[in-house]
Amino acid sequence: MNDFINSVENPVERFLRTDRMPHIWCPGCGIGTTVNCFARALIESKIDLQSLALVSGIGCTGRVAGYVKLDSFHTTHGRAIPFATGLKLANPKLNVVVYSGDGDLSAIGGNHLIHAARRNIDLKVICVNNLIYAMTGGQTAPTTPGHAITSTAPYGSYEPAFNLPHLVEAAGAVYVARWTTFHVRQLARSIAEVFQKKGFGFIEVISPCPTLYQRRNRLGDGLDTMKYYKEKSKVRHGAPTNEVGLTMTGEIIVGKFVDRDRPDYQTLMRTQLSESLGERFVESAEMVCS
Amino acid sequence: MGVPVAKGRVSIIVERCKSCGFCVEFCPTKVLALSSAFNSKGYHPPHVVEPEKCSGCDLCGMYCPDFAIYATKIAPPKEAARES
Numbered sequence: 001m002n003d004f005i006n007s008v009e010n011p012v013e014r015f016l017r018t019d020r021m022p023h024i025w026c027p028g029c030g031i032g033t034t035v036n037c038f039a040r041a042l043i044e045s046k047i048d049l050q051s052l053a054l055v056s057g058i059g060c061t062g063r064v065a066g067y068v069k070l071d072s073f074h075t076t077h078g079r080a081i082p083f084a085t086g087l088k089l090a091n092p093k094l095n096v097v098v099y100s101g102d103g104d105l106s107a108i109g110g111n112h113l114i115h116a117a118r119r120n121i122d123l124k125v126i127c128v129n130n131l132i133y134a135m136t137g138g139q140t141a142p143t144t145p146g147h148a149i150t151s152t153a154p155y156g157s158y159e160p161a162f163n164l165p166h167l168v169e170a171a172g173a174v175y176v177a178r179w180t181t182f183h184v185r186q187l188a189r190s191i192a193e194v195f196q197k198k199g200f201g202f203i204e205v206i207s208p209c210p211t212l213y214q215r216r217n218r219l220g221d222g223l224d225t226m227k228y229y230k231e232k233s234k235v236r237h238g239a240p241t242n243e244v245g246l247t248m249t250g251e252i253i254v255g256k257f258v259d260r261d262r263p264d265y266q267t268l269m270r271t272q273l274s275e276s277l278g279e280r281f282v283e284s285a286e287m288v289c290s
Numbered sequence: 291m292g293v294p295v296a297k298g299r300v301s302i303i304v305e306r307c308k309s310c311g312f313c314v315e316f317c318p319t320k321v322l323a324l325s326s327a328f329n330s331k332g333y334h335p336p337h338v339v340e341p342e343k344c345s346g347c348d349l350c351g352m353y354c355p356d357f358a359i360y361a362t363k364i365a366p367p368k369e370a371a372r373e374s
Binding site: 025028037184227 | 301303305306308309310311312315316331333348349351352353354355356357360
């Protein structure tokens with residue numbers, strides 16, 4: 001991190017399309033903070049930006065693809081992971097990051113999420129979880145905790161919510177962590193760490209949505225939510241993921257829950273095909289058009 | 291001579307600020323406060339109230355969702371003199 005100590009401009013500036021600033025995210029929204037941490041993780045991990053691609057879906061977090069000065073693509077709703085899978089398979093040397101929201105990844109893209117984790121495709125998924133469908137007006141999402149008031153549940157939501165770390169761990173992810181937008185340093189370190197892992201890495205970031213979630217539930221503004229994260233979050237590395245479910249005002253368990261090794265999709269494919277095809281198998285990396 | 295304390299300087303890009311107050315709240319040495327002045331979008335950007343307290347840790351820069359603030363470390367005067 002010593003690179004920018006004597007710099008005269010904002011260290012994250014070179015990762016951003018500054019001509020598109022100010023961005024559309026509301027005052028108090030945490031998505032900008034996560035992008036900030038992501039940019040600092042890129043500085044820290046000294047990753048080659050030419051070998052990095054960022055894919056995002058639809059929603060508030062989906063806008064990240066338009067604000068970062070990287071090779072990025074803003075896909076259709078829920079299809080960030082399928083697009084990223086294709087990108088990774090066609091060009092295995094790329095580091096592919098999927099940066100999307102909870103609604104995009106776990107609702108319409110839920111099937112893709114669990115199957116990408118099952119196949120253990122080498123993708124780094126950053127899921128910004130604001131507990132609601134924010135861009136479309138605050139409808140109940142699969143991650144909305146019980147009793148929360150949303151525009152489609154004016155008397156309180158009664159659906160059981162998804163516990164995303166538990167879901168992706170059960171499906172087979174090799175790296176699962178959760179942080180909130182309050183834990184900026186830990187989040188940046190976690191993102192830098194997931195780049196070192198081979199396989200499906202999943203980082204959930206709990207973020208405030210002051211305009212729709214916090215306002216309807218009378219939980220204050222973005223700053224009040226950050227204070228709540230500071231007060232109520234507990235770092236428990238390696239916590240069993242079935243115990244880390246979220247409630248509306250309860251404790252938030254954060255930390256690195258899973259860090260294990262499994263052969264990734266391309267390794268498995270190469271092993272199986274060279275076993276059954278022998279010399280007829282041509283390495284896919286050699287066929288890549290650059 | 292005591293232990294030299296790290297010194298820093300805060301830079302604020304006023305026009306990007308949306309006055310969420312994250313930097314003011316989470317600054318470890320409480321260098322900042324929201325000002326009463328407006329930027330062109332009608333938000334109150336932060337201003338530096340205690341510049342000598344800044345350690346240049348750049349935590350304000352990490353928290354800022356709008357990339358509107360950052361802190362840089364200033365080399366201690368003794369070292370700076372030796373360098374020049």
